[in-house]
Amino acid sequence: xxxxxxxxxxxxxxxxxxxxxxxxxxxxxxxxxxxxxxxxxxxxxxxxxxxxxxxxxxxxxxxxxxxxxxxxxxxxxxxxxxxxxxxxxxxxxxxxxxxxxxxxxxxxxxxxxxxxxxxxxxxxxxxxxxxxxxxxxxxxxxxxxxxxxxxxxxxxxxxxxxxxxxxx
Numbered sequence: 053x054x055x056x057x058x059x060x061x062x063x064x065x066x067x068x069x070x071x072x073x074x075x076x077x078x079x080x081x082x083x084x085x086x087x088x089x090x091x092x093x094x095x096x097x098x099x100x101x102x103x104x105x106x107x108x109x110x111x112x113x114x115x116x117x118x119x120x121x122x123x124x125x126x127x128x129x130x131x132x133x134x135x136x137x138x139x140x141x142x143x144x145x146x147x148x149x150x151x152x153x154x155x156x157x158x159x160x161x162x163x164x165x166x167x168x169x170x171x172x173x174x175x176x177x178x179x180x181x182x183x184x185x186x187x188x189x190x191x192x193x194x195x196x197x198x199x200x201x202x203x204x205x206x207x208x209x210x211x212x213x214x215x216x217x218x219x220x
Contacts, residue, residue, distance in 0.1 A: 072098065074106045083109050087146075091120050108144055110137065124148070137215040139206065142172075145217055147202045153195040155218040159188050162211035170195070172205050180208065 063069055066080035072094050074081040083106040084090040090105045090112065099118035104111050104126060111126040125135070125146060137145055147153050156178075158166060162185045168178035183189045195202065206215060 068106075070103075072103065072105060081106075083107055087112060087123055091123065096120075109139060110145070133219050135217045135219070137206075137217065138212070139209050139215065140212050142205070142207045142209050144172075144206065145204045145215075147195065147197040147204055147217075147219060149197050149199065149201050151197050151219045153193060153197075153204065153217065153219050156191045156193065157188055157216040157218075158183055158191070158213060159216075160185055160209070160211055160213040164210055164213065165208045167207040169205050169207070170202060173207050174205060177204065185211075 061069055067076070068074060068081040071081075074083050075089075075093060076082070084093065085108060087107050090107050094103075094105070096118055099114055101114055101116065101118060103118075104113040105123075106112075112123050113126045114122050115124055115126075116122060125148065135145065137143060156168065160166075160183055163182065165180050165182050166178060166189075167173065167175045167180050168191075169176045177193055177195060178191060181189075195204065204217075206213075
């Protein structure tokens with residue numbers, strides 16, 4: 053039975069209003085490390101279409117269904133074929149099955165030495181490369197995820213960094 057709320061909610065804690073958005077760590081909401089962790093933490097009976105969770109600093113949601121296979125990365129609405137990551141430490145992006153990664157543009161707030169690979173710390177996409185603060189660093193590449201999702205790992209991030217990912 054719904055409860056009527058005549059005003060907005062104000063949370064006086066560093067936590068998401070919906071506890072399912074992430075997990076509790078150090079008294080605050082932190083992202084799930086993997087989609088598998090989110091799937092285990094939230095039983096199907098507690099999911100609904102539209103439920104959003106934070107996995108590795110990316111929003112994922114049950115867009116059309118509540119089954120495990122229906123959890124998909126949430127589009128940021130910027131443009132078709134583009135995802136934007138805002139990272140402050142090493143992170144990753146899951147290239148969905150059937151897509152090609154064609155370009156990455158990196159914009160750090162401070163000087164960094166970036167590595168990009170298909171496993172944590174790997175350099176098979178970009179070997180350790182110094183990138184100056186507040187400069188755009190474009191990288192053309194071709195990484196395929198034809199048969200299955202492929203995770204792309206970004207290492208060496210020590211400052212706020214925006215990463216624009218373009219895929220087909």
